[in-house]
Amino acid sequence: MRTVQAAADPDDAPRTVTLPADWDDTAAEALARLTPGHRPVDLAQEAARWIDDLCAGDIARPVIEPVARSLSCLLLLRQAAPSEALWHGHFDRRAGFVVNLAAFVHPDIGFRADDFVAALRLIARVLRTIARQKAGQRNGELPLGDGALSATNVPATDDVASGHAMVAGEILLTNLDACLAGLGLDYDSEGARDAACSLVALATLVAHAGEGADALPLPPVRSVVPGVNQIARAVWQDAAVETEHPMSRVETGFSAPGPIDALLGVEACGLAPAFSPLRPDGRLATSTLARLACRGLTLEAAFAAMLAGETVLPLPDAASHQAMYRALAGFIDRMPPRPDSVRDTLQTRAALERGVRRPLPPRHGGFTQKASVGGHRLYLRTGEYEDGTLGEISITPTRESPMTRGLMDSLGQAVSIGLQYGAPLEIYVDAFAYSHFGPAGTVEGDAVASYATSMLDYAFRALSDAYLGRRLPDAPHEDDLTPAPSPMLPLDLPARAHSGDDNDETPPPRRGRLRLVV
Helix, strand or coil, rough: CCCECCCCCCCCCCCEEEEECCCHHHHHHHHHHHHCCCCEEEEHHHHHHHHHHCCCCCCCCCHHHHHHHEEEEEHCCCCCCEEEHCCCCCCCCCEEEEHHHHEEEEEEECECCCHHHHHHHHHHHHHHHHHHCCCCHCCCCCCCCCCCCCCCCCCCCCCCHHHHHHHHEEEEEEEEHHHHHCCCCCCHHHHHHHHHHHHHHHHHHHHHHHCCCHHCCCCCCCCCCCHHHHHHHHHHHCCCCCCCCCEEEEEEEECCCCCCHHHHCCCCCCCCCCCEEECCCEEEEEHHHHHHHHHHCCCCHHHHHHHHHCCCCCCCCCHHHHHHHHHHCCCCCCCCCCCCCCCCCCHHHHHHHCCCCCCCCCCCCEEEEEEEEEEEEEEEEECCCCCCCEEEEEECCCCCEEEEEEHHHHHHHHHHHHHCCCCCHHHHHHHHCCCCCCCCEECCCCCCCEEEEEEHHHHHHHHHHHHHHCCCCCCCHHHCCCCCCCCCCCCCCCCCCCCCCCCCCCCCCCCCCCCCCC
């Protein structure tokens, strides 16, 4: 064990954190975040606390106490840890465990499927026990009707027919990319997707064991991970048994970024790839070292190859992330949100994540476009990085009021700062294209648009065409829209009929006026 000074937030005072010697400072910060207050934090004491909370109760104690040591070992080996709600003892929420896939990979053995299945079976049993013990504290997840669970009518067995309608808990997988790297597979490859499908399907199969044959997922067509097919076949034979009293459901999914993932040493949460070969502290990531070792490259050889212009390690992109998402969608219960289809370059993403501004060089490229919208002239100027990506814009109307010119200049500076901090151009295009305010009308001087609803509409549609390769169509012309009728003020009273008498000295009717009534 070692003791470090860590804080959950840079503005907080550092606290004394005791954790295993091979755990990094990121885990110490995560442990400080998980433990409220300002007292010293010890991992062993915190693990004993949440395990004691699980053992509280007549139903949970005889089941969880014999396996308490196994739960502690899973945490110390950084293979699994309880979710944040379970860590704090919030039993009114759904219980869960986060499972680190990379921690089950051994450099000489490969993926230890036996240990993986044993850990999942243990976690599923604990989750079902917690659900039966804490059923009266669950909010909004109890089934209605005769099968409703309560703290008094739950039988003390695992096979609970009435609990089948309630989800007992969830097993969240994480660190998939590092796991594939330990197996010598590149994230953006067919072999990696086949291996991921096999591991995820095995986890879902173990989690659903005891729920009946209909709840078991279909296995993938093939697997490139040695030994996984044989173990999955054995698990299937044990689980594909009809039962009159199915166990409560345990769902599988992928984790989201949080302190539990940091505590387990996760590089990329859930199924996402590690887009950078470096850790936040600037050192090479574990997945990078594993892929170099699988290729038989030392650090010196890899550095020499990079200096020679070779691509040593192909980095995944948004397309590979989406391909992995589509491959795994049928083998797990709950998928995370679909990844973005467009992602900026690696440098821009790294700058955005670390909050570092990427200024333009003093001499840079770009273009200047002169155009007019509805007879109002403007200049659109851009600044580009060396790789051709947009880093600065300027919108200058020539004959508008000083206030309009100042607002346009300020907006251009704000957008430029966002671009230099890594904000994607697509977001600005979606926000400002087709904005409707005057001046609007026919566009002259640029073929990218023939009609614009505002100067901003034209400017950001022009940027979309130049830097995103997407030409947006014109909005409906204002002349084509049916204007809403509006009254003309002040209103005129109806004309008074003339009597025909020339001597009529009746004064003409007064023009109608409006009065302000307060």
